[in-house]
Structure formats: C-alpha cells, structure tokens
Amino acid sequence: MERPYIICHMVTSLDGKVTGNFLGKNSGLIGDYYRIHSEYGADGFLCGRVTMESSFPQPSATPSVYEGPPIERTDYVAEKAAFYAVAIDPQGKLWWGDHAISDSDEGYDGAHIVEVLTHKVSNDFLAHLRNKGISYLFGGKSELNLYLVAQKLKRLFDMEMLLLEGGGIVNGSFFQENLIDEISLVVVPEAECSEMAVPLFKTGKYHSDSSELASFRLQESKRLQDDGLWLIYKKR
Ligand SMILES: NC(=O)c1ccc[n+]([C@@H]2O[C@H](COP(=O)([O-])OP(=O)(O)OC[C@H]3O[C@@H](n4cnc5c(N)ncnc54)[C@H](OP(=O)(O)O)[C@@H]3O)[C@@H](O)[C@H]2O)c1
Secondary structure (H helix, E strand, C coil), rough: CCCEEEEEEEECCCCEEECCCHHHHHHHHHHHHHHHHHHHHCCCCEEEHHHHHHCCCCCCCCCCCCCCCCCCCCCCCCCCCCCCEEEEEECCCCCCCEEEECCCCCCCCCCCEEEEEECCCCHHHHHHHHHHHCCCEEECCCCCCCCHHHHHHHHHHHHCEECCCCCHHHHHHHHHHCCCEEEEEECCCCCCCCCCCCCCCCCCCCCCCCCCCCEEEEEEEEHHHHCCEEEEEEEC
C-alpha cells in the first residue's frame, strides 16, 4: 500500500457520539481505550485541530514574528521518530511549545509532532515550527487532499499503521475519502442525547468526490469491564 493502514479508534456512546457527559462516567472504559491504543503498536496517531487543542495544552505566549525572506512551501522532516502525533491544522493554528507531545499517558507521551498544513499558513508559523524542531508537510494549496497526506506520511515518515483518533470532523473527512481500513470502537453503555454532541463521523464540512462509501464487516467483539464493548470492523 502507498499509504499507512488506517484504524479509526474511538470511544463512543450507545448512540454513536464522541463528546458529552458519557465520557466522564466511566473511567475504566477510558482506560481500556488507552490500553488498546498502545496495544495496536501503530506508528502514530492523527487528530483534527480541535482535538489536538483540547487534548494537549498550547502555550499562551503570543506567537513569534518572523522577519526573514519568505519560507518555501516544501515538506520538512525535523526527525524520524518511533511514534508520531499528526495534527490536521490547515491554517496553522497550533503554536506548539515543543517538538513532542507531553502527556501523562505513556501511549502519547513523547510522540513527535507532524503538522499537516496548506500553503495558506503564515511564514511566522513555519518559522516557529522549524525553530521548535516540529515536522510539517503540505497537503494542498488551499484545501487538503487527504490521500496525498496519507501517502506522504508513509513516504516521509515510514508510517505503516496510523490510528485516526478524532474528532468527528476529521474522522468524517477520512471516511468520505474511503481512507479508513478498520474501525475500533470502545462503546460506553450510556446514551448522549445532547444535540451539541459530536457524532463519530461528521460529514459535509469538507467536499468529497467519493460516490461510493466503504462498508465494513464485524471482525471481533469483546465484552469489556462495566458493560462496555470493544467492536472491531474491517473494510469489506
Ligand atoms: N470519544 C473519543 O474517542 C474522542 C476522540 C478524539 C476527540 N474527541 C472529541 O472530539 C471533539 C472535537 O471534534 P470536532 O469534530 O469538533 O473537531 P476535530 O475533528 O478534532 O477538528 C476539526 C478541525 O480540524 C481541521 N480539519 C479536519 N479535517 C479537515 C479536512 N479534511 N480538511 C481541512 N481541515 C480539516 C479543521 O481545522 P480548522 O478549523 O483549523 O480549519 C477542522 O475545523 C473534542 O471535544 C474531543 O474531545 C473524542
């Protein structure tokens, strides 16, 4: 394959939501989610800008100003790492304070950050990433081509297996491009009725040409603690 094998790994409510109060009600199943994340032994995880911002604190200091010549819009590999944190950040909003994730969970801690950008990002932002030793790649001029992004993750960073870990918008756009090979759901036995709650796949925000969407078959189901369920679906 020209791209990594992509597994969408998420915690959901009974009604397929990925945000809401149900997440706070069962810490045991959240622990199972992190355990499974590590057990996959993937080369990295990928999240949308909103999830990265809410999961990993960003520095509050004002962004630096770059006064040099324009920086070429070419991909930048700061380092090859054992595990990567890939951020879909087309406009360059995540002003990371370091080149790696700092997290209490060892399945995320130390992951080398790869920013996925469009040409629209500022020179200030690119200079900041280089200064911090953060890798970046371009997925398009004004819009992202996710197939190209996936290919570059394999070609530039040797990624064979990637965990797609939300939120709903980024999952939905990978789904629309038929780029999901496997779905791994940790289901919490609670319904999340809020209209504001984000679904597993939120589609429509980003255009897709795919006329036929993939269907999936159940590969495995396992009962977890506290009446939770782990479901693994593979693309047909
Ligand atoms: N239950 C779980 O397992 C789980 C896991 C992860 C996250 N979550 C939750 O999900 C929530 C966030 O989900 P969300 O759907 O609102 O946001 P998201 O998917 O995390 O991020 C959306 C943003 O990412 C960028 N983006 C994503 N796909 C893109 C594409 N194809 N082309 C261009 N840009 C793209 C855009 O950034 P810009 O707006 O900067 O253009 C977009 O607004 C959080 O509350 C988080 O806690 C839950």
